[in-house]
Amino acid sequence: MFYREVGQFKTSYAADQAIFPIRQDRIGLALILAVAFIGIPLIGGEFMIASVMIPFLVLALAAIGLNILIGYTGLISLGTGAFMGVGAYACYKLSTLFPQVNIIVWIISSGLVSCAVGVLFGLPSLRIKGFYLAIATLAAQFFLQWCFVRVGWLYNNNPSGAIEVPLHTLFGIPITGATAKPLTRYYVVLTIVVVMTWFASNLVHGRIGRNWMAVRDMDIAAQLMGIRLLPAKLLAFAVSSFYAGVAGALMVFLWLGAAEPEAFNINESFVLLFMVIIGGLGSLIGSFLGAALIHILPIIVRTTPGALGLSIGSATAEHLTYIITGGLILFFLIVEPHGLARLWQIAKQKLRVWPFPY
């Protein structure tokens, strides 16, 4: 009833091929953007912005990167954490070598560095597939993390071994460092994530995305159809690493403010993999849903008892969080093995025919 496209006629091919052909979808998207840009800053406290929304957006961006690789091209990677690290360290090096250049430029450029490293480690993907490729990317994870610890040049030989983020401004307003307001940081992260999501959406719906999906579904068939596998796979690695790299730079510069190499360990890669799997392989909205489930759900579970006035020990709360979050993940996967994005699809379909299902 609310969600019927009856009466919405397309008069051109462009309109028919639009990413959001249904008017309700476009309204919904506009609403989400309005909430993100206006609603949340208005109602959300500092905690909401700094500890819930910024990490959520950064993780979602990294999940989009990984989704391009796993969900769209069918190449399993366990090195996302390390590629995020490449972005973070590249941004740190570039911004300390040339501090006069605007930090946004360096955040985007560091994605390119990560992109190059990703292509390098993506080379084996032409010959190996599936679990074997996962192991190859695992090697990338360990090698890069080793570099973050051992190559002093990367962290300017700080005795603490960590990278620290000094003050950087945009239009005279501090956006990194301790004096940057969470709201300012939020707007910067949100803008970058929205633009990059829009870009990814165009990419996966166009020729390149179709190439990737053909490779995913059956690479020999794709090859016979004239898709050159090496460029297609390497491009997927490049774009995926670019997204991971920008997410890594955002993570250190606009979320954490300082990071040790441990921040980019194998756990980070696994967490992102879970986000992609739970959110839905081959779906951009799934990346957001997965990031929300993995990052925001534990925070809700953790803060609920306190907000309800129940006093339980912090360790008990943590154990409960693990139990409930784990249980919910299992629940969602059993209910819909294809992830939250598929659940969303089904909900949309049901809404379309409601209240007269057939």
Place this chain on the structure above:
Amino acid sequence: MRKLKKAVLALIATTALAAPALPAAAEDIFVPLFTYRTGPFAGSGTYIANGMHDYLEMLNQRDGGIGGVKIAIEECETGYNTTKGLECYEAVKPKHPVIVNPWSTGITLPIIPKAAVDKIPVLSMAYGLSASSEGETFPWIFNPPDTYWDGMSMIIKYIAAQEGGLAKLKGKKIGYLYLDAGYGKEPLPFLADLSKELGFQTKLYPVAAAEMQNQSAQWLNVRRDRPDYMIMYGWGAMQPTAVKEAVKTNYPMEKFISIWWPSEEDAKGAGKEAAGFKTLNWHAATPDFPVIKDIEKHVVGAGKSQTPKDQLGTVLYNRGVYNSMLIAEGIRTAQKLTGKKVVTGEDVRRGMESLNIDAARLKELGMDGFAGPIKLTCADHNGHRPTFVQRFDGAKYVKVSDWIEPMHDKVGPLLKADAKAYAEKNAGWPKRTEPCDAK
């Protein structure tokens, strides 16, 4: 569909409820404790968490708080995870904490620049950024009573004392087993300088954080190199593994000396053969003090804590108690300085800077002989206090050396240079504008 709607509404309701943090009562002093009773480091973290909590709770029960003001204690579970630690920091910030204890170097580093902006002092007791001992550069950070460089200098001095003087170290081989992270790598340049100056040879055995529980490669090298002494800078699972491997390798335990982090449990795992293992420490590791008795009577005995009775007086429990004692004394000093009862973070910063716990005060606290006196100043936020060596006898640690002074002349300039470099690298690092109370 109705069900889904309900679920969504419930979700929104909980989020809305969760977002605004409940403020602590205005007449309390809010002290959040960042703890880790879960995760890979819980084995050490639980002791510390219990010690910190119990001392403050004891003050609440016995004296009604500090200066008549109750302390609102709240634990936040970090799991030793940096992102969760930052989440804790953001969660407690609106409740105006008077001081925070990150209990993880990874969490301390991002908080350091925030401290001055949010006006919340940070107490990173003998961990964190060593250079933050320089109060002129880091007015909001306190890391008493020692830095890791002080620790290394004291271990070298102890080894020298065993050999009969610093000159006798010439030609000796000293192995350094360390966590391959910022913490373990920090003493490397210092160790290199010392070895050049004193003529001993250093052998390095880095242990990657992911490989903490598998040190066979490192100890194979130890067996080949046969160092005269072994020094360890470890944490979490690295420590029991190292002790076990040392026993397996038949390394003479008497010559295996660690920085101050191992607990009894870390050594016990290796059985009786671990006897002889040594660590640095600056406080007692027994429950025979009035302060511990008070905790037992008012808190543990009264069922106001999760601490099992046999944990009282263990190394890391007592360290938690010492940590909370510093907090409490900082608050007390702040109350004295400002004349206010309910102090703020800014006041406690002043209080910490004027902290002066002498032997008489320790006696009043029921900690006579528990630890050495400590005095902080505006320039020195660390104290660089002497420590002693304690030996594991198979069940507990026993003090076996006198107090050893750190090499002040060598550590001091390094810290100054490092603090200067930090301020330079972080362009726009604020100049100290906070006034100084202690003359």
